[in-house]
Amino acid sequence: MENTSSRLVVGLLAVLLLSSFSVFAQSEWKVEDAKSKMSNPIQADDASLKEGKALFKTNCITCHGDPGKNNGLPLVPKPSDMANAAFLSANSDGAVFTKMTDGRITMPSFKAVLSEKERWKIVNYIRSFDENKKVASTVTAVKKEGQTLGVPYQLSLNYNPEESSLVAFVRGTLTDGNLAPASDVEVGFFVKRYFGDLPIGDRGGVTDENGMIKAAIPTDLPGGEEGKALAFAKLNDVDTYGDVSAKTEVSVKAVEIINLMDERSLWTVSVMAPWWLIFTYFGILIGVWGTLGYVVTLLFKLKKAGV
Numbered sequence: 567m568e569n570t571s572s573r574l575v576v577g578l579l580a581v582l583l584l585s586s587f588s589v590f591a592q593s594e595w596k597v598e599d600a601k602s603k604m605s606n607p608i609q610a611d612d613a614s615l616k617e618g619k620a621l622f623k624t625n626c627i628t629c630h631g632d633p634g635k636n637n638g639l640p641l642v643p644k645p646s647d648m649a650n651a652a653f654l655s656a657n658s659d660g661a662v663f664t665k666m667t668d669g670r671i672t673m674p675s676f677k678a679v680l681s682e683k684e685r686w687k688i689v690n691y692i693r694s695f696d697e698n699k700k701v702a703s704t705v706t707a708v709k710k711e712g713q714t715l716g717v718p719y720q721l722s723l724n725y726n727p728e729e730s731s732l733v734a735f736v737r738g739t740l741t742d743g744n745l746a747p748a749s750d751v752e753v754g755f756f757v758k759r760y761f762g763d764l765p766i767g768d769r770g771g772v773t774d775e776n777g778m779i780k781a782a783i784p785t786d787l788p789g790g791e792e793g794k795a796l797a798f799a800k801l802n803d804v805d806t807y808g809d810v811s812a813k814t815e816v817s818v819k820a821v822e823i824i825n826l827m828d829e830r831s832l833w834t835v836s837v838m839a840p841w842w843l844i845f846t847y848f849g850i851l852i853g854v855w856g857t858l859g860y861v862v863t864l865l866f867k868l869k870k871a872g873v
């Protein structure tokens with residue numbers, strides 16, 4: 567008896583625990599507007615980035631994994647990869663700082679562990695994985711040095727699932743061998759289809775002064791049962807820039823594939839015949855046997871009558 571009731575208690579607790587986890591797992595982690603708008607008081611210079619990186623290594627890497635490698639611990643909710651483009655665009659510096667300060671469930675609060683300055687340095691380090699921000703600092707550096715760009719050119723393609731858009735980022739090689747954003751480069755965007763490539767985005771669009779160009783992905787493109795498609799971008803002027811392209815998987819509209827063998831039909835071998843056929847078949851069967859039976863009873867009657 568005792569055993570049963572203690573099992574019941576354990577069971578109930580497990581259910582409660584699980585349901586509370588799933589409630590948290592589903593709710594998005596929002597940060598108040600005012601806190602989200604806080605700006606980082608610490609300059610993102612080499613020294614602060616270095617310190618931020620070291621602090622991240624000792625305090626965060628165990629759960630969040632190496633930025634960009636998506637190798638965090640499989641907790642629920644999952645600790646985001648800090649270099650994830652969707653995470654970086656959804657979270658301002660203030661939001662990252664606040665989440666780190668407050669914590670939530672399995673994500674510990676670092677308010678008492680790290681000073682404010684240390685927390686902001688970690689924010690700088692995390693932000694250094696944001697392509698959009700990184701570009702801004704490289705551009706000023708290039709302008710200062712006044713060098714020229716040339717081959718080889720590089721293209722990276724980022725997919726933003728919330729906006730359903732692609733951002734291509736083009737860089738060329740400076741005289742000193744470093745990479746810098748390349749503006750006015752014509753980029754073509756495409757989605758792979760069974761028969762050839764479907765161009766998307768503006769025709770003849772060129773990169774802005776940050777080396778970036780954006781293209782919207784039409785969300786009504788059919789993409790098979792899983793709603794996935796392969797998108798790619800390439801630099802249009804092969805003679806000047808070389809054959810440079812990059813690809814990424816994107817989400818489009820999922821379509822249900824109708825299989826003619828799945829429903830009841832005359833030609834299917836895997837599923838049953840249609841109802842009308844079954845009824846007709848048995849109808850005829852009953853009719854024929856019924857008539858035969860009737861004839862036999864008539865014959866018996868004739869015999870009895872002694873005809």
Ligand code: HEC
Nearest residue numbers: 595625626629641643644645646662665666670672673674
């Ligand atoms: C014990 C594991 C653990 C450690 C250590 C940890 N985190 Fe987290 N972190 C999590 C988990 C789990 C979540 C998801 C929490 C949620 O959504 O409720 C999270 C969420 C976050 C988020 C919000 C992510 C999003 O997508 O909104 C940020 C930002 C963050 N952590 C930063 C940090 C930083 C910076 C450090 C180091 C100073 C750190 N975390 C250390 C487990 C951890």
